[in-house]
Amino acid sequence: MKEFPPKYEPIEIEEKWRKFWEDNEIYKSSVNSEKEKYSVVIPPPNVTGMLHIGHILNNTIQDIYCRWKRMSGFEVCWVPGMDHAGIATQIKVEQELKKNEGKSKYDLGREEFVKLIWDWKDKYGGIILKQLRKLGVSVDWSRERFTLDKGLSKAVKEVFVDLYKKGYIYKGKRIINWDNITQTALSDDEISYTEKRDKLYYVKYPIVGTDEALIIATTRPETMLGDTAVAVNPADKRYEKYKNAKVILPLVNKEIPVLFDSYVDVTFGTGALKITPAHDINDFEVGQRHGLEALNILTKDGKINENGLEFQGMSVNEARKKILVKLKEEGYLVKEEDYIHNVAISERSGAVIEPFLSDQWFVSMKELSKPAIQVVKDGKVRFHPDKWTKTYYHWLDNVRDWCISRQLWWGHQIPIWYHKETGDIYCETTPPVDIENWNQDPDVLDTWFSSWLWPFSVFGWENSEKDKDNKDLNYYYPTDFLSTAPEIIFLWVARMIISGLEYRNDIPFKDVYFHSTVRDGKGRKMSKSLGNSPDPLVLMDRFGTDALRFTIVYLAPLGSDVLFDEKNTEIGRNFITKLWNAGRFLMMTRDKINSESGLGNSEPEYNFVEKWIDSRYNETIKDIEFYLNSYRLNDYTKSLYSFVWSDFCDWYIELTKVSIYQNKSAAKKTIERALGIYENVLRLLHPVIPFVTEEIWHLLDESREGKSVSFIDYPKLDASKIDEDSEKLFDLFKDLVTTSRNERAKYTAINEYEFDICIKPLNTTASYSVDNLKKSLHLLINNKGGIVIEKSTGDFKGTNGEFFAVKFNFKNEIPKMKNDEGKDKLVKELDSLKSYIAGLEKKLNNENFLAKAAQNVIDNENQKLKEAREKYEKISKML
């Protein structure tokens, strides 16, 4: 017999099982025609990523479903992998290169630099997958994929070329964030905003053919060189008269129109704006709406270009000064005032971001996304919580074209070649044969352009023709479940649905779980810069991985954020300790019984306690099935928490002690029954706390060596065991015990005295059952004396519960009452009972209520009133 250690040591035990699971590849999956499949693809974390608390939540959720389905007989396949994360990775390696060798990527050249990133990836990348191993995720590691590996790159090219040929991909203009120090385009993520003290300049734009002028407020007067209109709000009465008017652009001396656009903020400056489509994102959109020319006035290194009159060649700041001087000289500058505003700064170089118009590749989304709306409307793809469907529809109904080109080197280079002489475009999955005559487009594709294919590319998708023979794809696709963060519903989820429908003619997944955003104790988002994100690995070492998994799921209700403080991890740890100790008690007791002679093996009576725990156990299974099926994972953990702690440990185990210590003839069977339930509870908990349940499951029976609880059947509901009568009876019993404890709490030092417990049933049911309950009572209230049942109807001054009144008769001197609250409490209770009765009476005297409410409701209320009145009577007598 294995020893059951007094303390659960998570670190070494987790390591043992982690190794066992991986070495034996027990979670490896292959096509199994005998079984129904359950497939999940992991949201691929960034190759540069480190595990944070949000990953713990998301991956635990997926693990719960995979383990649950596996135990329920499905062939489960959970595919792990990583995302090449274009920008993040390239920046990381650029920084290291700078730090270690003082070189920039240009010193190495594209090919060398990309090679360097691959080296970095092989050496340092994917730490996060090692960390995920620690979490105990039951993925099939043999299927690990990378968004930039050969197969996936092939899929990306295939899709790009196909969309290009179908006419969905086109080249267009777009404002990008330009960093003119590093000379690269930046994503919004690489920009921070800082408050800057600036001047707001008021410039006069004369109206053509009049003496009047529009006054325009701007912080960037130099961009006026690129103005192609001015705009006012159509609701702004001040400017109504300028419909169809034109103004003269100062310095440039060209006529530009006055536009009416609701984008203009009436309260800003004078309510009139200059529109510079090439150098401001909002102006660009106004320009698009009104068909304006976008006139670029800058070079890539941030100097004024040939469109800039005599200011050509100057830096932006220099040009601003010169232009201001000239505006002043010519009388256009009306005034200037101090102005504080947010300025976008490059996080990498500190440069002020220059919005810059450039050529980019786009995917036209309107047509492509139509079927994706329908499958959600039809309920083929279900969102949990459902509220996200609204967001989804709103976005897709107003979908914008997807800019897919990125000015980076790390990623899938766009499979477009331009002919050096003719400028012809070649777009194929393989380079042109006469490659020397062509230049490939230098840009790479947005990282999402590979991850949107993830649900089928990981199974080896090539193209619709070749897929017919792809057994994996045909078996595992569509996948069953996706768990992800709501922030990427558009970036990722919607696009996967679109690509799945386009390339597999089927949805990519059936159920999507949008998990909570994990915030710190103050409700702030976890972030590196705030330093408020606890390191999950530290927490795993301190509290145990299971404890962390349990806690985070326990705290994360479907559909709302979770505020996580590391102290919370105690919830999981304490629960696991409780579970461990219960097992330890049962096993120790069993060993003891087995070694002692004279302990009977007789069948204990299947009494109300047994019936009750069977009923509660089955109700718990019923709840769990419901909660797992409706994606309410915190309720799943909560119902097990309360079953284990309150029902099983606090009451059931305590009551088994009656047999074990008092009625020894049945001790053996009693403990076996308890162990039977306990073992099933381990299975119920295995999906959320796999390590400790595996360990205990093995401790219970050493012949299990080499097996895993992961493949033992998940307990099923036996509805015939749910028994309301025994639950009601047990409630009576609980009431008796708590009432007695209540009475007991009034005395100090009660253990020094011997007393009888006098019980008076307050109604017939209680009266009937009290003999049954008597046996168990000694133990639960630590009573040395006897138990006396009062049958008389006379006065009884004691503590009253719902079904019983209780008092103690002391055999020698009466101990001091701790306080005199007993009486006060009764008075207080009478008061509240009084108003309760008054409320019920009022309701039952209301003709409308009697006329309109359902009969069973009325009966119910009458019954309540009757009982309340009886109770009131009884308490009155006690005073």
Place this chain on the structure above:
RNA sequence: GGGCGGUUAGCUCAGUUGGUUAGAGCGCCACGUUGACAUCGUGGAGGCCAUUGGUUCGAGUCCAUUACCGCCCA
């Protein structure tokens, strides 16, 4: 500016189609260690369910309004 949520005990949250005197965990207070567990047990205090109005016999629950908070998109 557009869209979507939230507001219930000191804190974090449950509360399933409207129908017991609104629950849990943590925290707090008191008591408690002779056969699992002080990472524990027992008992207790603590709430005009954000505001205002409406629907209804009946509203934490449905509708509207206001206030505050949050998220996404622009």
